[in-house]
Amino acid sequence: MIDLGLARVGRLVQHTPQTWKAIHVAGTNGKGSICAYLSAMLTASGLSHARFTSPHLIDRWDCIAIDGKPVSEAVFRDAEEVVKRRDKEDRIGATEFELLTATAFEIFHRQKVEYGVVEVGLGGKLDATNVLKQKAVSIISKIGLDHQSFLGNTIEEIALQKAGIIRPGVPCVVDGSNQRSVLKVIEDHAREVGAELRFPSITSVTDAMTTEKFEPHQIQNLACAHLAFRLACPEQDRPLVHFLPPIMQTQWPGRLQRLDVSRITGHQREVLLDGAHNTQSAEVLARYVETHLRSEGEPVTWVLAATQGKDMDGILGLLLRPGDQVAAVRFGSVDGMPWVKAADPVEILQAASQHGAHEAATYNAGDDVKGALKWASQAAGSRPMVIAGSLYLVSSVLRALREA
Numbered sequence: 285m286i287d288l289g290l291a292r293v294g295r296l297v298q299h300t301p302q303t304w305k306a307i308h309v310a311g312t313n314g315k316g317s318i319c320a321y322l323s324a325m326l327t328a329s330g331l332s333h334a335r336f337t338s339p340h341l342i343d344r345w346d347c348i349a350i351d352g353k354p355v356s357e358a359v360f361r362d363a364e365e366v367v368k369r370r371d372k373e374d375r376i377g378a379t380e381f382e383l384l385t386a387t388a389f390e391i392f393h394r395q396k397v398e399y400g401v402v403e404v405g406l407g408g409k410l411d412a413t414n415v416l417k418q419k420a421v422s423i424i425s426k427i428g429l430d431h432q433s434f435l436g437n438t439i440e441e442i443a444l445q446k447a448g449i450i451r452p453g454v455p456c457v458v459d460g461s462n463q464r465s466v467l468k469v470i471e472d473h474a475r476e477v478g479a480e481l482r483f484p485s486i487t488s489v490t491d492a493m494t495t496e497k498f499e500p501h502q503i504q505n506l507a508c509a510h511l512a513f514r515l516a517c518p519e520q521d522r523p524l525v526h527f528l529p530p531i532m533q534t535q536w537p538g539r540l541q542r543l544d545v546s547r548i549t550g551h552q553r554e555v556l557l558d559g560a561h562n563t564q565s566a567e568v569l570a571r572y573v574e575t576h577l578r579s580e581g582e583p584v585t586w587v588l589a590a591t592q593g594k595d596m597d598g599i600l601g602l603l604l605r606p607g608d609q610v611a612a613v614r615f616g617s618v619d620g621m622p623w624v625k626a627a628d629p630v631e632i633l634q635a636a637s638q639h640g641a642h643e644a645a646t647y648n649a650g651d652d653v654k655g656a657l658k659w660a661s662q663a664a665g666s667r668p669m670v671i672a673g674s675l676y677l678v679s680s681v682l683r684a685l686r687e688a
Contacts, residue, residue: 288410292378296370296386297415304334304397306416307516310404310446311425313565314459314505317536318425321509322401323352324530329520333399336388336413338381341537341679342686344620348388350395363390380620381405385412399516407435409448420516422449422456422479423508426501427466428564429595440469447473457482457512461504484511489524499540501568506531538678540572543671545681547688548654549661556668559675561591563598569672570602577668583607585664587656588636589615589677590627596635603672606640609663613649613656615676616683624676632673653680 307322309315319337326333332351340347345360367386371378378386385405392400399420404411408424427443435442443466450456450473458470460483474481484507489498498506510524535541538559546552556577560569573584586603588610590596604610612629629648636646645663649656660669671681 287379288407290410290412290415292376293382293385293412293415295374295376296367296378296382297389299370300386300390300393302389302393302417304392304400304418305420305516306418307399307401307421307423307512308404308413308416308419308449309402309423309425310408310411310449311423311459312428312430312442312446312562313568314425314501314508315403317502317505317539318423318509318512319401319403320534320536321506321531322513323349324534325509325513325527326399326401326517327352328527328530329517329522331399331517331520332395332397333401334388334392334395334397335401336385336392337403338384338405339618339621339675339679341675342683344384347384348391350391350397355391359391360387363387363394366390379412380622382412384620385415404446404449407442407445407448409445411449414449419451419454421512422451422454423512424449424456424458424470425505425508426459426564427462428562430562430564439463440465443469444473446470450474450477450479452478455480455482455515457484457508457515459504459508460484482511482515484508499568499572537682538675540569543681543685545657545661545685548684549658551661553661553664553669555661556670557678557681558670558672559678560599560603560672561594561674563595563602566599566602566672569670573603573668573670577670578605581605582667583609584668584670585609585611585660587611587613587660587669587671587677588632588673589613589629589680590632590673591676592625592627594627594674596627596632597638599673600632600635600639604636604639604641607645608641609645609660610636610641611647611649611656611660611663612636613653613677614651615674615680616651616653618676618679626674626676653677654684657681657684
Protein backbone atom coordinates (compact mmCIF):
# COMPACT_ATOMS: atom_id res chain seq x y z
CA MET A 285 0.00 0.00 0.00
CA ILE A 286 1.17 3.52 -0.84
CA ASP A 287 -0.33 6.15 1.47
CA LEU A 288 1.87 9.24 1.58
CA GLY A 289 2.13 11.32 4.76
CA LEU A 290 4.37 11.94 7.75
CA ALA A 291 2.05 11.45 10.74
CA ARG A 292 2.43 7.68 11.08
CA VAL A 293 6.17 7.50 10.47
CA GLY A 294 6.63 10.46 12.82
CA ARG A 295 5.09 8.41 15.62
CA LEU A 296 7.21 5.41 14.67
CA VAL A 297 10.52 7.25 14.98
CA GLN A 298 9.73 9.49 17.94
CA HIS A 299 11.63 7.14 20.26
CA THR A 300 14.62 6.85 17.89
CA PRO A 301 16.92 9.86 18.36
CA GLN A 302 18.49 11.19 15.18
CA THR A 303 22.08 11.39 16.36
CA TRP A 304 23.51 11.61 12.83
CA LYS A 305 23.63 14.29 10.15
CA ALA A 306 21.40 13.58 7.18
CA ILE A 307 22.15 14.06 3.49
CA HIS A 308 18.71 13.81 1.86
CA VAL A 309 18.46 12.99 -1.86
CA ALA A 310 15.33 13.47 -4.00
CA GLY A 311 14.72 13.43 -7.74
CA THR A 312 13.47 11.16 -10.50
CA ASN A 313 16.76 9.86 -11.91
CA GLY A 314 20.29 9.75 -10.55
CA LYS A 315 19.43 9.44 -6.86
CA GLY A 316 21.03 6.04 -6.45
CA SER A 317 24.25 7.05 -8.19
CA ILE A 318 24.52 10.21 -6.10
CA CYS A 319 24.07 8.16 -2.91
CA ALA A 320 26.76 5.72 -4.07
CA TYR A 321 29.22 8.54 -4.86
CA LEU A 322 28.56 10.15 -1.47
CA SER A 323 29.16 6.83 0.27
CA ALA A 324 32.51 6.47 -1.54
CA MET A 325 33.56 9.99 -0.49
CA LEU A 326 32.55 9.46 3.14
CA THR A 327 34.40 6.14 3.27
CA ALA A 328 37.53 7.67 1.70
CA SER A 329 37.41 10.40 4.36
CA GLY A 330 37.18 7.92 7.22
CA LEU A 331 33.72 9.11 8.24
CA SER A 332 31.29 6.53 9.58
CA HIS A 333 28.04 6.61 7.68
CA ALA A 334 24.92 4.70 6.79
CA ARG A 335 22.93 4.63 3.55
CA PHE A 336 19.25 3.95 2.90
CA THR A 337 18.13 3.51 -0.70
CA SER A 338 15.10 1.98 -2.39
CA PRO A 339 14.01 -0.36 -3.73
CA HIS A 340 16.11 -3.21 -2.41
CA LEU A 341 17.73 -5.37 -5.06
CA ILE A 342 17.73 -8.94 -3.76
CA ASP A 343 16.99 -9.05 -0.03
CA ARG A 344 14.93 -6.47 1.88
CA TRP A 345 17.89 -5.57 4.07
CA ASP A 346 20.32 -4.80 1.23
CA CYS A 347 18.78 -1.32 0.95
CA ILE A 348 20.48 -0.40 4.26
CA ALA A 349 24.29 -0.19 4.36
CA ILE A 350 26.81 0.75 7.02
CA ASP A 351 30.09 2.17 5.73
CA GLY A 352 29.23 0.92 2.25
CA LYS A 353 28.36 -2.67 3.23
CA PRO A 354 24.78 -4.02 3.47
CA VAL A 355 23.67 -4.82 7.01
CA SER A 356 23.29 -8.45 8.01
CA GLU A 357 19.88 -10.08 8.08
CA ALA A 358 20.19 -10.48 11.87
CA VAL A 359 20.83 -6.76 12.42
CA PHE A 360 17.94 -5.85 10.13
CA ARG A 361 15.40 -8.23 11.64
CA ASP A 362 16.26 -7.24 15.20
CA ALA A 363 15.62 -3.55 14.45
CA GLU A 364 12.56 -4.36 12.34
CA GLU A 365 11.03 -6.34 15.19
CA VAL A 366 11.35 -3.34 17.52
CA VAL A 367 9.70 -1.06 14.95
CA LYS A 368 6.87 -3.49 14.21
CA ARG A 369 6.19 -3.97 17.93
CA ARG A 370 6.02 -0.19 18.34
CA ASP A 371 3.61 0.01 15.40
CA LYS A 372 1.36 -2.66 16.90
CA GLU A 373 1.41 -1.43 20.50
CA ASP A 374 0.69 2.18 19.53
CA ARG A 375 -1.87 1.14 16.89
CA ILE A 376 -0.17 3.28 14.25
CA GLY A 377 -1.04 1.24 11.16
CA ALA A 378 2.12 2.21 9.28
CA THR A 379 2.69 1.25 5.65
CA GLU A 380 5.41 -1.16 4.55
CA PHE A 381 7.72 1.64 3.43
CA GLU A 382 7.16 3.59 6.65
CA LEU A 383 8.14 0.51 8.65
CA LEU A 384 11.22 0.07 6.47
CA THR A 385 12.22 3.73 6.86
CA ALA A 386 11.83 3.57 10.64
CA THR A 387 13.87 0.35 10.67
CA ALA A 388 16.66 2.04 8.71
CA PHE A 389 16.75 4.99 11.10
CA GLU A 390 16.75 2.62 14.10
CA ILE A 391 19.80 0.87 12.65
CA PHE A 392 21.51 4.21 11.92
CA HIS A 393 21.06 5.16 15.58
CA ARG A 394 22.24 1.81 16.93
CA GLN A 395 25.35 1.85 14.74
CA LYS A 396 26.24 5.36 16.02
CA VAL A 397 27.13 6.66 12.55
CA GLU A 398 28.15 10.27 11.93
CA TYR A 399 26.28 10.69 8.65
CA GLY A 400 23.23 9.17 6.99
CA VAL A 401 22.71 9.25 3.23
CA VAL A 402 18.98 8.89 2.68
CA GLU A 403 17.26 8.45 -0.68
CA VAL A 404 13.66 9.57 -1.01
CA GLY A 405 11.30 6.72 -1.81
CA LEU A 406 8.53 8.55 -3.67
CA GLY A 407 8.23 12.29 -4.24
CA GLY A 408 9.65 14.23 -1.33
CA LYS A 409 7.26 16.43 0.62
CA LEU A 410 5.11 13.57 1.95
CA ASP A 411 7.64 10.74 1.60
CA ALA A 412 8.37 8.86 4.83
CA THR A 413 12.05 9.83 4.71
CA ASN A 414 11.10 13.51 5.02
CA VAL A 415 10.47 12.93 8.73
CA LEU A 416 14.19 13.66 9.17
CA LYS A 417 14.81 16.24 11.89
CA GLN A 418 18.40 17.25 11.15
CA LYS A 419 19.61 17.74 7.60
CA ALA A 420 23.14 18.80 6.73
CA VAL A 421 22.27 19.24 3.07
CA SER A 422 19.53 18.31 0.62
CA ILE A 423 19.98 17.27 -3.01
CA ILE A 424 17.52 17.35 -5.91
CA SER A 425 18.69 15.40 -8.94
CA LYS A 426 17.21 15.23 -12.43
CA ILE A 427 13.41 15.44 -12.42
CA GLY A 428 11.11 13.84 -15.00
CA LEU A 429 7.60 12.49 -15.37
CA ASP A 430 7.06 9.47 -13.16
CA HIS A 431 4.50 8.33 -10.57
CA GLN A 432 2.04 10.93 -11.89
CA SER A 433 -0.88 9.31 -10.05
CA PHE A 434 0.78 10.27 -6.75
CA LEU A 435 2.85 13.36 -7.54
CA GLY A 436 0.97 15.33 -10.21
CA ASN A 437 0.36 15.29 -13.94
CA THR A 438 2.94 17.90 -14.94
CA ILE A 439 6.67 18.03 -14.42
CA GLU A 440 6.21 21.30 -12.52
CA GLU A 441 3.78 19.69 -10.05
CA ILE A 442 6.22 16.82 -9.57
CA ALA A 443 9.07 19.29 -9.04
CA LEU A 444 7.12 20.97 -6.24
CA GLN A 445 6.69 17.63 -4.47
CA LYS A 446 10.43 16.92 -4.80
CA ALA A 447 11.24 20.40 -3.50
CA GLY A 448 9.33 19.52 -0.35
CA ILE A 449 12.56 18.14 1.17
CA ILE A 450 14.05 21.66 1.30
CA ARG A 451 14.35 22.99 4.86
CA PRO A 452 14.92 26.53 6.20
CA GLY A 453 18.61 27.35 6.52
CA VAL A 454 19.72 24.03 4.99
CA PRO A 455 21.56 24.32 1.66
CA CYS A 456 20.07 22.39 -1.25
CA VAL A 457 22.18 21.20 -4.18
CA VAL A 458 20.22 21.12 -7.45
CA ASP A 459 21.07 19.49 -10.78
CA GLY A 460 21.27 22.53 -13.03
CA SER A 461 20.51 20.50 -16.17
CA ASN A 462 16.84 20.34 -15.18
CA GLN A 463 14.52 22.20 -17.53
CA ARG A 464 13.93 25.86 -16.80
CA SER A 465 10.33 25.46 -15.56
CA VAL A 466 11.50 22.85 -13.03
CA LEU A 467 14.30 25.07 -11.76
CA LYS A 468 11.86 27.97 -11.35
CA VAL A 469 9.55 25.85 -9.18
CA ILE A 470 12.47 24.79 -6.98
CA GLU A 471 13.88 28.35 -6.79
CA ASP A 472 10.49 29.81 -5.82
CA HIS A 473 9.96 27.17 -3.13
CA ALA A 474 13.46 27.62 -1.70
CA ARG A 475 12.92 31.38 -1.51
CA GLU A 476 9.59 30.86 0.27
CA VAL A 477 11.12 28.38 2.74
CA GLY A 478 14.29 30.36 3.33
CA ALA A 479 16.95 28.03 1.97
CA GLU A 480 19.96 28.60 -0.26
CA LEU A 481 20.20 26.73 -3.55
CA ARG A 482 23.59 25.63 -4.81
CA PHE A 483 24.29 24.57 -8.39
CA PRO A 484 27.39 22.42 -8.96
CA SER A 485 30.05 23.32 -11.50
CA ILE A 486 30.36 20.70 -14.23
CA THR A 487 33.73 22.19 -15.16
CA SER A 488 35.10 21.23 -11.75
CA VAL A 489 34.31 17.60 -12.55
CA THR A 490 35.67 17.52 -16.10
CA ASP A 491 38.84 19.32 -15.00
CA ALA A 492 39.47 16.64 -12.38
CA MET A 493 39.32 13.84 -14.92
CA THR A 494 42.32 12.44 -16.74
CA THR A 495 41.80 8.94 -18.07
CA GLU A 496 38.47 8.33 -16.32
CA LYS A 497 35.40 8.35 -18.51
CA PHE A 498 31.90 9.18 -17.30
CA GLU A 499 28.66 9.38 -19.20
CA PRO A 500 27.11 12.91 -19.32
CA HIS A 501 24.45 12.10 -16.73
CA GLN A 502 27.10 10.59 -14.44
CA ILE A 503 29.08 13.84 -14.58
CA GLN A 504 26.01 15.75 -13.42
CA ASN A 505 25.40 13.27 -10.59
CA LEU A 506 29.05 13.33 -9.53
CA ALA A 507 29.09 17.13 -9.49
CA CYS A 508 26.00 17.18 -7.26
CA ALA A 509 27.47 14.57 -4.91
CA HIS A 510 30.81 16.34 -4.52
CA LEU A 511 29.29 19.76 -3.82
CA ALA A 512 26.89 18.20 -1.30
CA PHE A 513 29.78 16.40 0.38
CA ARG A 514 31.72 19.65 0.73
CA LEU A 515 28.69 21.37 2.27
CA ALA A 516 27.93 18.50 4.67
CA CYS A 517 31.57 17.93 5.65
CA PRO A 518 33.33 21.31 5.39
CA GLU A 519 36.31 20.06 7.39
CA GLN A 520 36.89 17.45 4.64
CA ASP A 521 36.89 19.95 1.75
CA ARG A 522 39.15 18.10 -0.66
CA PRO A 523 39.25 18.42 -4.45
CA LEU A 524 37.32 15.90 -6.48
CA VAL A 525 40.48 14.34 -7.90
CA HIS A 526 41.19 12.99 -4.40
CA PHE A 527 37.99 10.91 -4.53
CA LEU A 528 38.12 9.66 -8.11
CA PRO A 529 39.99 6.38 -7.33
CA PRO A 530 37.37 5.11 -4.83
CA ILE A 531 34.55 6.47 -6.98
CA MET A 532 35.85 4.58 -10.02
CA GLN A 533 35.64 1.39 -7.95
CA THR A 534 32.02 2.09 -7.03
CA GLN A 535 29.60 -0.37 -8.56
CA TRP A 536 25.91 0.47 -8.58
CA PRO A 537 24.00 -2.65 -9.63
CA GLY A 538 21.45 -2.20 -12.38
CA ARG A 539 22.87 1.04 -13.76
CA LEU A 540 24.70 0.36 -17.04
CA GLN A 541 26.04 -2.79 -15.39
CA ARG A 542 28.01 -5.29 -17.45
CA LEU A 543 27.02 -8.78 -16.40
CA ASP A 544 27.82 -12.40 -17.21
CA VAL A 545 24.60 -14.47 -17.29
CA SER A 546 26.20 -17.71 -18.55
CA ARG A 547 25.24 -19.51 -15.33
CA ILE A 548 21.64 -19.21 -16.51
CA THR A 549 21.92 -19.25 -20.30
CA GLY A 550 24.84 -21.60 -20.79
CA HIS A 551 26.31 -19.10 -23.26
CA GLN A 552 29.50 -17.28 -22.27
CA ARG A 553 28.65 -13.68 -23.04
CA GLU A 554 28.45 -10.28 -21.39
CA VAL A 555 25.14 -8.44 -21.32
CA LEU A 556 24.12 -4.95 -20.25
CA LEU A 557 21.75 -4.67 -17.26
CA ASP A 558 19.98 -1.36 -16.63
CA GLY A 559 16.92 -0.40 -14.59
CA ALA A 560 15.72 2.35 -16.98
CA HIS A 561 12.00 2.64 -16.17
CA ASN A 562 10.92 6.03 -17.50
CA THR A 563 11.55 8.08 -20.62
CA GLN A 564 14.33 10.11 -19.02
CA SER A 565 16.37 7.08 -17.95
CA ALA A 566 15.53 5.33 -21.23
CA GLU A 567 17.02 8.28 -23.10
CA VAL A 568 20.27 7.83 -21.16
CA LEU A 569 20.29 4.08 -21.84
CA ALA A 570 19.52 4.58 -25.53
CA ARG A 571 22.41 7.01 -25.89
CA TYR A 572 24.75 4.54 -24.22
CA VAL A 573 23.58 1.65 -26.41
CA GLU A 574 23.93 3.70 -29.58
CA THR A 575 27.44 4.81 -28.59
CA HIS A 576 28.87 1.60 -27.16
CA LEU A 577 26.88 -1.39 -28.41
CA ARG A 578 25.40 -0.78 -31.84
CA SER A 579 27.98 -1.05 -34.60
CA GLU A 580 26.73 0.50 -37.82
CA GLY A 581 23.13 -0.01 -36.77
CA GLU A 582 23.63 -3.57 -35.49
CA PRO A 583 20.41 -5.02 -34.02
CA VAL A 584 20.11 -5.42 -30.26
CA THR A 585 18.27 -8.20 -28.45
CA TRP A 586 16.28 -6.93 -25.45
CA VAL A 587 14.83 -8.58 -22.35
CA LEU A 588 12.14 -6.20 -21.12
CA ALA A 589 9.77 -5.94 -18.18
CA ALA A 590 7.87 -3.01 -16.70
CA THR A 591 5.72 -1.97 -13.79
CA GLN A 592 2.05 -1.48 -14.58
CA GLY A 593 1.25 2.07 -15.68
CA LYS A 594 4.64 2.93 -17.14
CA ASP A 595 4.90 4.77 -20.47
CA MET A 596 6.06 1.78 -22.48
CA ASP A 597 5.38 3.48 -25.80
CA GLY A 598 7.63 6.39 -24.84
CA ILE A 599 10.32 4.13 -23.37
CA LEU A 600 10.43 1.69 -26.29
CA GLY A 601 10.30 4.52 -28.81
CA LEU A 602 13.68 5.57 -27.43
CA LEU A 603 15.23 2.12 -27.04
CA LEU A 604 14.17 0.06 -30.04
CA ARG A 605 15.31 0.18 -33.65
CA PRO A 606 14.01 -1.77 -36.68
CA GLY A 607 15.40 -5.27 -36.59
CA ASP A 608 15.75 -5.48 -32.81
CA GLN A 609 14.54 -8.62 -31.03
CA VAL A 610 12.50 -8.52 -27.81
CA ALA A 611 11.72 -10.99 -25.04
CA ALA A 612 9.04 -9.66 -22.68
CA VAL A 613 8.62 -11.05 -19.16
CA ARG A 614 6.98 -10.37 -15.81
CA PHE A 615 9.41 -9.74 -12.96
CA GLY A 616 8.89 -11.74 -9.78
CA SER A 617 6.97 -10.60 -6.69
CA VAL A 618 8.71 -7.87 -4.72
CA ASP A 619 9.27 -8.76 -1.06
CA GLY A 620 7.83 -6.10 1.22
CA MET A 621 6.23 -4.17 -1.68
CA PRO A 622 2.98 -6.00 -2.50
CA TRP A 623 1.56 -2.99 -4.32
CA VAL A 624 4.11 -3.33 -7.14
CA LYS A 625 2.57 -5.15 -10.11
CA ALA A 626 4.33 -6.22 -13.31
CA ALA A 627 2.96 -5.23 -16.70
CA ASP A 628 1.58 -7.96 -18.97
CA PRO A 629 4.26 -9.12 -21.45
CA VAL A 630 1.58 -8.99 -24.18
CA GLU A 631 1.26 -5.23 -23.69
CA ILE A 632 5.04 -4.80 -23.84
CA LEU A 633 5.25 -6.76 -27.09
CA GLN A 634 2.37 -4.79 -28.58
CA ALA A 635 4.25 -1.58 -27.86
CA ALA A 636 7.47 -3.13 -29.21
CA SER A 637 5.77 -3.99 -32.49
CA GLN A 638 5.03 -0.29 -32.99
CA HIS A 639 8.75 0.48 -32.82
CA GLY A 640 10.37 -1.97 -35.19
CA ALA A 641 10.23 -5.36 -33.45
CA HIS A 642 8.56 -7.87 -35.80
CA GLU A 643 6.39 -10.61 -34.32
CA ALA A 644 8.79 -13.31 -35.51
CA ALA A 645 11.56 -11.64 -33.50
CA THR A 646 9.66 -11.47 -30.20
CA TYR A 647 9.04 -13.87 -27.34
CA ASN A 648 6.49 -13.85 -24.52
CA ALA A 649 8.29 -15.44 -21.57
CA GLY A 650 5.36 -15.04 -19.17
CA ASP A 651 6.70 -15.27 -15.61
CA ASP A 652 9.87 -17.13 -16.62
CA VAL A 653 12.79 -14.71 -16.22
CA LYS A 654 15.36 -17.45 -16.78
CA GLY A 655 13.50 -18.55 -19.90
CA ALA A 656 13.56 -14.99 -21.21
CA LEU A 657 17.31 -14.79 -20.70
CA LYS A 658 17.90 -18.14 -22.42
CA TRP A 659 15.77 -17.19 -25.44
CA ALA A 660 17.42 -13.78 -25.76
CA SER A 661 20.92 -15.19 -25.44
CA GLN A 662 20.30 -17.73 -28.19
CA ALA A 663 18.52 -15.20 -30.42
CA ALA A 664 21.28 -12.61 -29.98
CA GLY A 665 24.15 -14.88 -30.92
CA SER A 666 27.20 -12.64 -30.93
CA ARG A 667 25.15 -9.43 -31.15
CA PRO A 668 24.49 -7.11 -28.17
CA MET A 669 21.98 -8.12 -25.50
CA VAL A 670 20.38 -5.68 -23.03
CA ILE A 671 18.11 -6.29 -20.04
CA ALA A 672 16.03 -3.24 -19.11
CA GLY A 673 12.68 -1.68 -18.26
CA SER A 674 12.48 -1.99 -14.48
CA LEU A 675 14.61 -2.08 -11.35
CA TYR A 676 12.40 -4.96 -10.27
CA LEU A 677 13.56 -6.91 -13.33
CA VAL A 678 17.12 -6.10 -12.25
CA SER A 679 16.25 -7.66 -8.88
CA SER A 680 14.79 -10.76 -10.49
CA VAL A 681 17.85 -11.24 -12.71
CA LEU A 682 20.34 -10.78 -9.85
CA ARG A 683 18.33 -13.13 -7.66
CA ALA A 684 18.24 -15.74 -10.43
CA LEU A 685 22.00 -15.47 -10.83
CA ARG A 686 22.50 -15.96 -7.09
CA GLU A 687 20.27 -19.03 -7.13
CA ALA A 688 22.18 -20.40 -10.11
